[in-house]
Amino acid sequence: MALTGTFPGIRIRAISVAVPETMVDNAHFVPFQGAENVRKFEKMVGVLERYHCRTATTRTLALASCHDLHEAGAWTAETVDACLFVSQTPDYRLPATACALHGDLGLRSECAAFDINLGCSGFTYGLYVAAGMLVSGGCRQILLTGGDCLTSILAPGDHANAMLFGDAGFAAVIERNTDGQALPFLLGSDGKGAAVIRAGGGGMGKHICGKSLDDSFLHMDGADVFDFTINVIPAAIKEFCDVSKQNLADFAHFAFHQANKFILKQIAMLTGFPFAKHLISIDHYGNTSSASIPLTLCYNRENVAGNTLLCGFGVGLSWGLMSYDFTDTTLREVRVVKD
Structure with missing residues (x-):
């Protein structure tokens, strides 16, 4: 659990x-x-x-x-x-x-x-x-x-x-x-996969789970990320629906972390919900880590109405799900900042 x-x-x-x-x-x-x-x-x-x-x-x-x-x-x-x-x-x-x-x-x-x-x-x-x-x-x-x-x-x-x-x-x-909504959540972690996505340089540790942290650059073991996603996230979605007493059919949209489109399609196939309900932003913004879910909501702001399932998953390894009806939420147009 x-x-x-x-x-x-x-x-x-x-x-x-x-x-x-x-x-x-x-x-x-x-x-x-x-x-x-x-x-x-x-x-x-x-x-x-x-x-x-x-x-x-x-x-x-x-x-x-x-x-x-x-x-x-x-x-x-x-x-x-x-x-x-x-x-x-x-x-x-x-x-x-x-x-x-x-x-x-x-x-x-x-x-x-x-x-x-x-x-x-x-x-x-x-x-x-x-x-x-x-x-x-x-x-x-x-x-x-x-x-x-x-x-x-x-x-x-x-x-x-x-x-x-x-x-x-x-x-x-x-x-x-x-008058606000009741927000149901499900959170999980698997520290045995802590080294699957890693970067050193910011702390005192030089190794994690047997992997070297001898530089400050991002390292990602793609096959392990994929295995984690298809083995853990569909089950987590089912558990979330069970504990929150909701069905997949209750959700108008799915706003998931934009890991990549292939992974999102695999999750849809394994859980049995239509990929067409997925809100997508990865095509124009890539994988934006912690910003990917809010970015996806704002990018699709004109189409976001009704109960929406949010699911973040990845580095940690960790995952978190919640649902919310964004009909009355102000979703702003994505801003471009001078750099």
Whole structure:
């Protein structure tokens, strides 16, 4: 059994996402990978283009998303009780990037700020933490922000991962509201796979699960990621439906971490729901780690209505699921930030 819980009276008021201005299409990779390999990648993985940072950072993109929601009237410095920052590519080892954003945004000293170190499952975990803080009564409004610039930790010449990953930041305003929805969650982890997706350089450890961390670059064991996904995620979806007393037919949409299109199709096949219900953003933005679910929602904002199943899964290994009806949530147009 995974960790489960339901938090009543929660409203996801608004979500915003930002990407850097530099768009990289697949033609860029032909000289390095060859036209045939790029064609096969495009067909299987589904990425046509992605946005890569030049000088922008995760903080830059998260801040732009926060400002966008402020301009939309979703929060003020007087209403935010906590600022949570979810990322595995923070701007600093210390201080917490959430604290830097706290200063950037002019938040009150009574407003808590802390980081959450998660990637692909980070948005759902962040929502769980925020919902728990709201239900506890200590907060009425939380600014959940974050994102990842994974291109900043790619080795020079790692064109395979550069084709897959894009950079993005996000912000969401979550509130306690008597008319809000009950948010069901399911969270899980498998630390035996901690080395499957790894990067050193930011801590004291030099090995994890027998794998070396002697450089600061991203390493991903693709076959192990695929095995984890098809063996764990379909079962987790079934368990979530069981504990939340919902059926797959109850969901109008599925907003999953955009690992790659082939994996998403495999999950759909193994669980028996139509792939047409999947909201997709990987084709134009790539795999954006912790930002992929909010990015997918905002990119498809004109079509998101009704009960939606969210599922984040990957680095950790970890996974998190929740469902929410986004009909009344303000989903902002994806912003492009000058870099």
